[in-house]
Structure formats: C-alpha cells, structure tokens
Amino acid sequence: MRAICILGSTGSVGAQTIDVARSLGLDVSGLSTWSNLRLLADQAREFKPAACAVGDERMAGEAQSLLREISPTPRLLVGMDGICELAAMEEHSVVVNAVVGFGGVYPTLAAIDAGHDVALANKETLVAAGGIVMERARRAGVSIRPVDSEHSAIWQCIAGLDRPELSRLILTASGGPFRDRADLSHVAVEEALAHPNWRMGPKISVDSATMINKALEVVEAHWLFEVSPDIIEIVVHRESVVHSMVEFADGSVIAQMGAADMRTPIQYALTYPTRREGLATKLNFAQLRALTFARPDTERFPGVLLGHEALRRGGIAPAVMSAANEAAVGLFLRGALRFQGIASVVAEVMRECAVGGELSLDNIVLADRWARQSVEERCGVCMRSLS
Helix, strand or coil: CCCEEEECCCCHHHHHHHHHHHHHCCCEEEEEECCCHHHHHHHHHHHCCCEEEECCHHHHHHHHHHHHCCCCCCEEEEHHHHHHHHHHCCCCCEEEECCCCHHHHHHHHHHHHCCCEEEECCHHHHHHHHHHHHHHHHHHCCCEEECCHHHHHHHHHHCCCCCCCEEEEEEEECCCCCCCCCCCCCCCHHHHCCCCCCCCCHHHHHHHHHCHHHHHHHHHHHHHHCCCHHHEEEEECCCCCEEEEEEECCCCEEEEECCCCCHHHHHHHHHCCCCCCCCCCCCCHHHCCCCCCECCCCCCCHHHHHHHHHHHHCCCHHHHHHHHHHHHHHHHHCCCCCHHHHHHHHHHHHHHCCCCCCCCHHHHHHHHHHHHHHHHHHHCCCHHHHC
C-alpha cells in the first residue's frame, strides 16, 4: 500500500480512520474536511499529507493560513471540485470516503476514475447511485470496500467464495436508543444522538434512532453483493456483537462477530486481504450473557421498510429516499421537525416521485434536489432560514 487518502477526516468515521492509520503506521497522502479547519490542521501536522481539501470555499483564506504553518506545506484544494481533485491524486492507493451526505457521490466517482480502490463509509453513494458507481468500478477494475460494520461483516463472511449460493443476507440492527421506548411523540435531539452501542456522527446517529439506517443499508447491500432485495432481512440484535450474517443454500449460516468498534471494519477495508493487530477490545465469550435477535417493530419504526420499497419501485426512488431522509434529519437536528415526522415525510415524498426514465447521474442529481425541496415545502420551512 502506497498511502491512503481520508475524505471527511474530521468526522466520526474519519477520526477513527486516523486512529487506524496511526496504529498501523500508514502514510496519509490526503485529508479533507468541510469546515473543521483546526482539526484538519492538527491532522496535517501529524501525517504531512501532500494535499488537503476544504469543502467550504468561504474558509479558503483561513485554511491557507493554518496550513502555511506546517512544513512541508500541503497543497490546498477548495470546494467540491477540490475534494474530487484530491480523491483523484495519483499518490493514493486507497481512498477512504467518510464524507456525509449525497456530496460523497462525486469524490467516489473521481477516485474510481483515477483507478483507486475506495473504502466506502458514505451511505448515500450507493443508495443514490449504486448502479452507476458499481458499473464504473467494474469498468475501472477497482474495488469498493465496505466500511459499514454490517456490510463489512457480509463481505468477510463470503470472502474467497466464488459467487456463493446465498439464500439470505441478514443485517443486524442494535435498535437504536429508543428500542425500549414506547412513546416517541416527544423525542429531543440529544436523546436521538445518544446511541447505546456505537460512536457515530449526528446524521448517522439519528438514522439509527429512526432505523432508516437499515433501509439505506438494504439498498447498499443490494448493490454491493448483487442480490435481490427479497433475500435481504433485518433483525434487531441489541448486543451489537453479531454484525451481520449470511445464510447459504444448504441452510448453513456464517456470522461475523466482534466488538462494537468501527475501527475494525475500517482497518479490514484498508488492509484487505490481510489482517493486522487491531485496536478494538477482543470479545470475551465467557462474559457474554446472551445474544438476542428479534424482528424490528415496524409500527414504531416504519422507516425500516423504506429500503425494500425503494428497490421495488426502482429507478430514482432510492435516491429520493436518501435525499428526503437527509433533508428531514437536518430539519430535526435544527428543531424544525418532530422525530416521528422524519419517516413520515420521507415516505410521503417517495410516494410522489416518478420513477421512470433513464437512471443517469444528471437525473439522480435532479431527483435529489426535488426530494429536498419537497421535504422543505411539506415541513413549511426553508432550511436556509434556519442556518
């Protein structure tokens, strides 16, 4: 491995990727943030990348001043075009995409077109544009390595098998912070962010609380493993020890287990096909009291069903689901939408979308914009007025 590039290095997954890179002694050739300049500068000072990118163009001057204090001074790239240019630089062997949101699609494609393997933590890349991304990766001869614990688990379960005869992919869900709470009519933002098992950023934490993260993961699994959504199931496993399971045609089931620590799937994506000593605490099976599994409560968490629905509808429906959810979560975090309103508004916007036509990147971008606008209109606010 020459070096890795970490897009979204100042976010939750990005910071944990930094931990892994430090532990393994990996060279880091590129770093990016949207606006957390101080942390980006600290990371650049430690790893001395060839270049850094800042998404918020308004912060270019301040970023340049901070980076000038570092020797050698990394090249500064600015805006989404700059992040894409960073992703395509020849210095990298693997690009870690830990950017949050639909914007992560563009640097993923830039990295693929440059011939880089992608360690993908950005859910929206495959949910919105999975067919385009996977076809582009096939043509370029590069791999998309899943970083999500659930998809990494499936990847590990089927590693080395030649088109295994799969009968089920079983995605596990912790159930989030409200798995034992009956009344979800008055949920505060800080409650939704308090995940019992995992350390994650705000958007992903809310997705886990609504269980829409599982809807997104169903679509991701469909594209990553080329399987019908009919064989993808979701079970609630509150202990977060089994990260997912694969059932084969003969009834055998293989499960991938480990501590609830994102650094393990991150490391596997970076060192594949080898394994190195990791940072996560090892499981002590003698101290595991029980491993429980249950069906998700679709009445309290109706968003868990949206991924299968989006794939059944096809076309731009998954992109609409992803964009509507991203917009709705943003409103919830700003206090402009009730918690239970997130899944409701996403479902309503999905029902209104037209799914025909060519599935091109341009159409996906238009669908993304339409879905966000529809959410804003339905909620009676404009997100810009809340910023």
